[in-house]
Amino acid sequence: DIQMTQSPSSLSASVGDRVTITCRASQGISNYLAWYQQKPGKVPKLLIYAASTLQSGVPSRFSGSGSGTDFTLTISSLQPEDVATYYCQKYNSALLTFGGGTKVEIK
Amino acid sequence: QVQLQESGPGLVKPSQTLSLTCTVSGGSISSGGYYWSWIRQHPGKGLEWIGYIYYSGSTYYNPSLKSRVTISVDTSKNQFSLKLSSVTAADTAVYYCAREGIAARRGFDYWGQGTLVTVSS
Numbered sequence: 001d002i003q004m005t006q007s008p009s010s011l012s013a014s015v016g017d018r019v020t021i022t023c024r025a026s027q028g029i030s031n032y033l034a035w036y037q038q039k040p041g042k043v044p045k046l047l048i049y050a051a052s053t054l055q056s057g058v059p060s061r062f063s064g065s066g067s068g069t070d071f072t073l074t075i076s077s078l079q080p081e082d083v084a085t086y087y088c089q090k091y092n093s094a095l096l097t098f099g100g101g102t103k104v105e106i107k
Numbered sequence: 108q109v110q111l112q113e114s115g116p117g118l119v120k121p122s123q124t125l126s127l128t129c130t131v132s133g134g135s136i137s138s139g140g141y142y143w144s145w146i147r148q149h150p151g152k153g154l155e156w157i158g159y160i161y162y163s164g165s166t167y168y169n170p171s172l173k174s175r176v177t178i179s180v181d182t183s184k185n186q187f188s189l190k191l192s193s194v195t196a197a198d199t200a201v202y203y204c205a206r207e208g209i210a211a212r213r214g215f216d217y218w219g220q221g222t223l224v225t226v227s228s
Contacts, residue, residue, distance in 0.1 A: 034214025034215070036154075036214070043220060043221060044215070046213070049212075049213035049214045050212075050213065087154055091207070091212055095169065095170070096169075097156065098154040100153050101154075
């Protein structure tokens, strides 16, 4: 089974900072990767799919990149409302797997 | 606007079967084009995909839970359901239902609000 590993598991950054989260697949998954944002006590929200396509309504400060095994979610200018846990998820096969999550806090 | 809503008991006794239903509104399960999934989240932990069903009844389950999971669909009621047998405290979690497109795969674009199920005597 393909494992999805996110790093870091948590980070603290200042408002306005550029934040980067990494997701690594144990085998190649092409670009079949999605990113989700889960705010405290809320339902996960789809941010990005196909590794780099922004879901409708998602602010443009969010971007995704990568293909194969290494992927990145970037927040270009961190805002207070971005405090959340972010998950990657592969969907290259019938077995769907999430990464362990990255908790983003404001410094 | 598609909406999903989970329902079912919030408390289940150990060794019993957990049963949840997801009611879909704003779209028809039988129109095809989507997989309908169950996902859970243990308290304070990450997301775990349980399995999905297509409107035809075909299913795919997470191998880690496969021996205990059954997902079924009732297109007449626009609902799909989860049964998880022989539960233990380790099955205490928030359970979500969610939709994933097939032809235009993009992950889970619609989610239910989630329902907390506690396994305790």
